[in-house]
Every structure is written in structure tokens, then in C-alpha cells.
Amino acid sequence: MNRQILYDNQDFFDGYFALRNQDINYNDLLEQPAMAELLPNLSGKAVLDLGCGFGQNCKDFVCRGAKRVVGVDISEKMLSVAKDKSAAPEIQYRNMSMTDIASMDETFDFVYSSLAFHYVEDFSKLMTDIYNLLAPNGMLLFSQEHPIPTATIDGLGHYNKDENGIPVSYTFSNYSQSGKREIHWFIDGVVKFHRPMGELLTAVARAGFTIEVVCEPTPKDWAVKKLPAIAKEFIKPSFLIVQARKKA
Template sequence: MSQNIYDNEIFFIEYMKLRNEKSYNDLLEQPEINKLLPDIKGKTILDIGCGYGHNSLLFAQNGAKKVIGIDISQKMLEVAKKESCHPCIEYRQMDMSEILALTQKFDMVYSSLAFHYAENFQKLIKDVYDLLNKGGYLIYSQEHPIVTATMDCKGHHNLDENGNFVSYTFSDYAKSGQRVGTWFVDGVINYHRSMGEIVSTLAHTGFMITDMIEPTPEAWALEEKPDLMKEFIKPTFLIIKARKSEFSCDC
């Protein structure tokens, strides 16, 4: 089971404060992942790691037939049920390792910044594949492998004598596995895997990768947050869109 750090009281309070400011999610990740969304009218959607439900609500408001949002955090789901409720949405407390307990198929599986918390990536991708209808899409984002690589989670940008970002230092890229770092609190666990491992897992499972995006900021985002310029040195996010074949065998 994944670590349930979002129900840590200190972590939850600090995380929710991010909603009051323009974050990297708002300026980089969400704009790019939204560009990859197919027509969702009349579709069934699974939102893995739905958090406080903002994406689940967006899908429902744009015509999805049914949205199931799952998250391991009770605190996040309490917010989702209060602020992002809709007749077409069902929220469930569930770890992503347990999704095969769901009894229906989906036209799209979506996940924003949750997959790097999955200990068994191969199982997760196979489970997602099995839950998708033929021709269905997996669209997800995660922390970029460059970000997750360094064993002590302390990769860092380097500055020149004028204080400009010039490079990024990281290590341990080829060593897959658990990483433990600090984000609001100590002991936050996620899992690193290389780009090759990610792509090969998707391909060997049967997915056709249609898009792989490493977002860089657009002009409007740089106006909001000028230090996003360092994203041209090292990307923070990886976004993947993959499709299950129309002719795949579900036997």
C-alpha cells in the first residue's frame, strides 16, 4: 500500500495552502496535461489520486457520463465531496494498488502527479490496461525521473556569479527504487524509475504511447513566475498519453 502522507495533519495543512497561490501545477503541469485530453463527452473516467477532486469535477462538467475519483487520503476526499461534488462523480477511498477491485471498465484513466508514489509500477500499468476499454486512453503526469533520481532527494540547481540558473546536479539515475525525502514533513516516500523503465513498461504491457511531454513554461507563465525559466534547464514534470489498441485481447 502507498504511503498516506496526505492524512498527516501538518502535511495536509501545508499542502492546502498551495491552493492559495499559483503553483508549478497550475503554471506547468495542468495546462499541458489538459491539452492531451480527448473528447470526454459520454465517457467513463477513472481519476487516480483525485485529491480534492478538481479534475474529476472538470470532467463531469464537460460531459463525462461517469467519473470515479479514488484517493488514499480521507482528508482530501472530504474536501472533494464538499467542494467538487457532482451527480456524475463517485469518490472512493482506495489505494491505487487496489484498482482491480473496481467492477467496471473505463474509456480513460487519468492521474495527476500520483504515479511516482506507486511502489509496483509494472502492476499498476497492467491493472490500468485491464480496466480500460479497447481504444481507451491512459493520461498521467508524474515527477520527472531527473527529479526523483537522487537517492537523498537533494538534487539542486547551480547558479553563476550573477545568481542565474546555469545547470542542475543529480545522481543515482540508474538506481530504481524507493526514495525518502522532505516535503513539508520528513519521511515522504516516492519511487524512482528511469525514462527507459517507464516507456518499456508501458510498451510491454501493450500500450501505444502517443505523447510524452516534458513541460516548459509559456510566456504567460513566466510573467506569473519568472523563476520558471529554470525549467529550460531541468524539467519538473513528465506527462504521458498512451492508448490501448482497438484490437487488443482482453482474454
């Protein structure tokens, strides 16, 4: 099942919508704060958000002074929520696949993507397409699932617990076997693409980018206070964040 069918599937959508509306979730406690720390000054900038989903980030970019924001998502259902809840005159939402962005006839100062690139099969092409859409000195900031949790082919990567039920270690396999992974997430048959760290980062570099930051975010004290179980992130990371820049 590809991402288009995935996010437009009603069962998946309902599960995902509920997850993102929970008060306490990993995105809000860990991934989003880490991404926010790496945002550039957006005042007067043109921004492209790939896999914008419900559009919360597009709205935030406008609050931070962006003069133009294009939010791209393959799911009509997600964009209908975005247009309803995260509208602004500066934002344009487009229902398209991020595999088709090479056809866009625009330039951006900043390309952003939160937790969507692991759905894309051809990562090298994606990097080249983004590089071509960026203005000189433009920045790419993206997060995706970390390659350790995406590695295991049978989907059975797991934490091991001690006698008190506290996670103490993590077991995984197939890290260096790049490729498709079919897992259960709300529904069966969710397809993601596992790429080892080296393959990923070399593709970013080969597209022409200068890698500035590689971040495997860990929870701050306030996040652990809110959700003590999130301390298990110190055992193995869930997210990978990369900040990279096009040459000036």
C-alpha cells in the same frame, strides 16, 4: 511513510493544502495546462481519476461532458475536501489505494492521474491493472515527477546559480538506480519511487499500451510572465506526462 499516512498527516496536509491554494504554483502554471492540452473528447465518457485528491479534475471532466467519473484516493482527508468542494451527481469518490484497482468491476474510456504514480512501488502491475480496466481504444493520461529530479538518493539534487542568483545548471546523481527515495516535503520521510525513463516507458509498452505522446512540459510565455523563476524548467524538466492508448 506511505502515501496513505502521508496525505492524512495533518502537518503534511496543511502544507499541501496551502501550496495548492497559492495563486502561483507549478501545477497550475505548467503541469495542468500541459495535461489539459492532451485531454481527449470526454463527451459521454466514463472516467477514472487515480489519486484525485481535492477532486478539481473530476469536476472538470463532468464540465467537459463525462457521463460518469470515479475519483479514487487513498487519503480520507483529501476526499472529504473533494466531496465538499467538487461534488456532482456524475462523480463518485472512493477511498481506496490505486494498488487495489484490479478488484474494480467496471470499464472506463479514460484513465487519468495527476502527480500520483511516483508514490506507487509496483508500476508494472499498475499499468496492467489500468490496461484491464480500459475499454478498447481507451486512453491513459498521466503525469508524475520527472525522473531527473527524483533520481538523487540523498535528496540533494539541486540547481546551481550564477553570481546574480540565477539558476544556470542542475546537478543530480543515481539516475539509473531504480527504487525508493525518502525525502523531506513539508514533513520528513515522504517516500517516492524513482524509475528511469526507460524503465517507466517500457512498462507502459509491455502492459500493451501504444505510447502516443511523451511530454516534458516547458512553461509558455504567459507562465514565465507570471512567475519568471519558472524559466529554470528549460534547464531540467520537473514533470513527465505520458499519453497512451489501449489497442482498439
